[in-house]
Amino acid sequence: MIQARRTDAVLLLVALVWGSSYLAAKTATAALPVLVVLFARYLLSAVACLVLATPGRRRGSWTRAEVRVGAVLGVTQAAVLVLETFGVAHTSAANAGLIISLTIVLTPLLDRSAGTGPLPPRFFAATAVCLLAVGLLMSGNGFHRPGTGDLLMLLAAVVRAAHVALVGRLTARHPVRPMQLTAVQTVVGTALFALPAAGGVPALAQAPAAAWAQLGYLALFCSVFAFVAQTWAVQRTSASRASLLLGTEPVWAVAVGICLGGERFGVFAALGAVLMVTGTYWGQAVERAHRATAHRRTPSRATAPAGT
Template identity: 75%
Template sequence: MPIARRTDAVLLLVALVWGSSYLAAKTATAALPVLVVLFARYAISALACGALVAFGRRGRRFTRDEVRTGSVLGVTQAAVLVLETYGVAHTSAANAGLIISLTIVLTPLMDRSAGRRLPATFFLAAGLCVLAVGLLSSSTGLHVPRLGDALMLAAAVVRAGHVALVGRLTAGRSVDPLRLTSVQTVVGSALFLPAALGHLPDLAHGSVTTWTQLVYLALFCSVFAFLAQTQAVQRTSASRASLLLGTEPIWAVAIGFGLGGERLTLWAALGAVLMIAGTYWGQAIERTHRAAAQTVKEDPARRTTTPVSA
């Protein structure tokens, strides 16, 4: 029991850290250009991952699969962070955390590894999330969605594609998660370096507060969160881990309103409730659907008795 409780606590801490990343990114982008913030985040992460690799397993070289897969995923991950960071710079941290949680219901639409059509109830849950996005983007009255909300919506779509791509490229391949992450951070650093070169003096002379936020985004929201998540998932069920990590938007809302001083309107509150309910509902449906598909795969004799949709 103590180990299970510690594992749950670690997963909740990861969700909390990710939920807090939106306010940290929003504050950092108020002091520095978005692409400079991204370069600093990637560069610090790359240094940290490089140190962990160097002191972890000496003598082992990066495999071709790790380099090739990490390079591709580094590009898609960079695209996600560009949209996320520009998005959070133009909307509230709470909205950003809620809208990006659409990834939970968008990923199964792009990842068809389960091999069966998703049940109709899943699309109802996805529709509930779309309605929630509409309420969040019009929280101060009916109007065209704000730029930041639209960018976060695009980030959710690209992140879902990135997650599906991770599963597709790593399936059946022997890749070390830390080394894969290291390659991605190096690729991201290289991509954002040209845009950041002209602003490096501003970065070097950044305030203590700005550097604290950059280090927090790199070491805690990237390196620590990934490694802690990987280790914790190995000690618990995927369903339980998914449930605990799914609290990320709740933390994003709490931190945005509690520490960021953001205003909660009635429409925003309703949108937040619908978003959390829709993502949890969709998550539960997809989890049940995947388990049923796996059962049929392992026991083809049950194919005629297992319903196609739930």
């Protein structure tokens, strides 16, 4: 029980950090090109991870499993971040955080590692509420053609759900250490964005101090801490539960966007925000109850922790 509560607390802290990341990314992309922001974020993250994960500081060097799994997850994580960062650059931080929370109801549809059987109809009803919420959020102050940023965030939610499910599947199959795995992911991400961002790297020299502060926050807290914490937590629970416990992320995204970013909601968008939070928490409750019932019926199929 103590271990479960500790895992839940870590996931909630990750949700808080990620919820604040949308305003940080939006502020950084206002001063620098998106690809430069991504490259700098990954480079700073990679340096921090390599320092923390050196064999002298941690037992043993990288295993083949950590390199293989990290390389795959590095590509999928980079895909998530490029969609998110381009998306938040063209929409509000609050909208971005709300739309990406669709991950919460999409992940259980993709995650088959928990062995809990088909999801109940109520879960799909909650998903429908979330989809209605997305439509309202995209409408802004009235129904119109969805914006580019909102559509990119919608696609990012789908890719992130696949990434979270893949993290659970691969880390359950291969024993890996979170710090080493995150180091490989950040190195892969740095390599992926190095060439596309090369032309804009000189702009970093003229970037204001505020932009560097945002890059440092995105790299050290939203990447290094959050990636390590997410991997550590997913190893100790199901991918579905990990995604569901991150359900407070949109709440923090809205709070930070409104309180610190000065963003405002129209009537339709406000209704969409309420429905999104309602739908994701409803889906969380349904999935949790469904999984608990399935594990009581077949206790031998419960997912065991994949790491120490």
